[in-house]
Amino acid sequence: MDDWCQVPLEILHWIDTNKWGFGIATSVLGGIVLLAVPALRRQLTNTWRVVRERSLNCISFVRSLTLTTxxxxxxxxxxxxxxxxxxxxxxxxxxxxxxxxxxxxxxxxxxxxxxxxxxxxxxxxxxxxxxxxxxxxxxxxxxxxxxxxxxxxxxxxxxxxxxxxxxxxxxxxxxxxxxxxxxxxxxxxxxxxxxxxxxxxxxxxxxxxxxxxxxxxxxxxxxxxxxxxxxxxxxxxxxxxxxxxx
CATH class of the missing domain: 3.40.50.450 (Rossmann fold)
Structure with a gap:
């Protein structure tokens, strides 16, 4: 049980002794994530829009083939x-x-x-x-x-x-x-x-x-x-x- 707790305690000790560096690193990483998520979301939205438009075009074409009766x-x-x-x-x-x-x-x-x-x-x-x-x-x-x-x-x-x-x-x-x-x-x-x-x-x-x-x-x-x-x-x-x- 003590061995299992050893790693978390070491991590907590490292954070405590390097709290300023850890705080700065966390802030920078958080900022990157905040900036990256909207851009990633826009990219995914644009990709989905293109896929959806092409899918609708394919569906329209297939439907048009049924208009032959x-x-x-x-x-x-x-x-x-x-x-x-x-x-x-x-x-x-x-x-x-x-x-x-x-x-x-x-x-x-x-x-x-x-x-x-x-x-x-x-x-x-x-x-x-x-x-x-x-x-x-x-x-x-x-x-x-x-x-x-x-x-x-x-x-x-x-x-x-x-x-x-x-x-x-x-x-x-x-x-x-x-x-x-x-x-x-x-x-x-x-x-x-x-x-x-x-x-x-x-x-x-x-x-x-x-x-x-x-x-x-x-x-x-x-x-x-x-x-x-x-x-x-x-x-x-x-x-x-x-x-x-x-």
């Missing part, structure tokens, strides 16, 4: 756009490009998910172009629609090719929609072109936009700026119901 997709490769239901609401948008900030991309994704949910609850058929943010809208729309039933999300492919008369952009020319909703953080050139075509055809345009940048070029009849709340999306749905012809 005939019941949930409208492929216009050679199909007459007139087959799109006349009461459908068209949605355009994108996450932007490499210069688009994370906040703007987050804004676009949040709006897309909320819009998909509320449109499905309202039993409104949706026609969308082909982009990552619109895949998010369709995924949410389909999950909610499975609970409420009735409406469909129709995806028009080929919207990335301006010169191709077939696709979302071409369909806007062939058959103007009843209403066009534009979503995006920093709205890209393609989306601006789609909104401009809609306005030229006297199609009412609603837009969820961020302050500044290319988004300000979109002349919307109903604009919601810097708000991705559920109430803002419901206000947009209300505007669609009031604006769309009976």
């Amino acid at each position: 005939k019941s949930s997709l409208y492929r216009d490769t050679g199909t007459d756009p007139a087959e799109v239901p006349s009461r459908a609401v068209w949605v355009a948008g994108s996450y932007g490009d490499d210069s688009t900030s994370d906040q703007e991309k987050k804004f676009a994704g949040q709006v897309a998910r909320l819009l998909g949910s509320e449109l499905a609850k309202a039993n409104i058929t949706v026609v969308v172009g082909e982009s990552d943010v619109l895949y998010e809208l369709c995924n949410t729309y389909r999950r909610v629609s499975n609970l409420h039933g009735g409406a469909r999300a129709l995806m028009v492919h080929g919207s990335l090719r301006h010169e191709d008369p077939v696709g979302f952009l071409g369909s806007l020319l062939v058959r103007p929609p009843t209403v066009l909703i534009v979503i995006g953080g920093q709205i890209g050139g393609r989306t601006i072109e789609e909104a401009r075509l809609a306005r030229q055809s006297n199609v009412p345009v609603a837009a969820f936009i961020r302050s500044g940048g290319a988004a300000t070029k979109v002349l919307a009849d109903f604009a919601i700026q810097d708000s991705e709340s559920s109430n803002a999306v419901r206000d947009c749905i209300g505007w669609v119901r009031r604006t769309a012809p009976a």
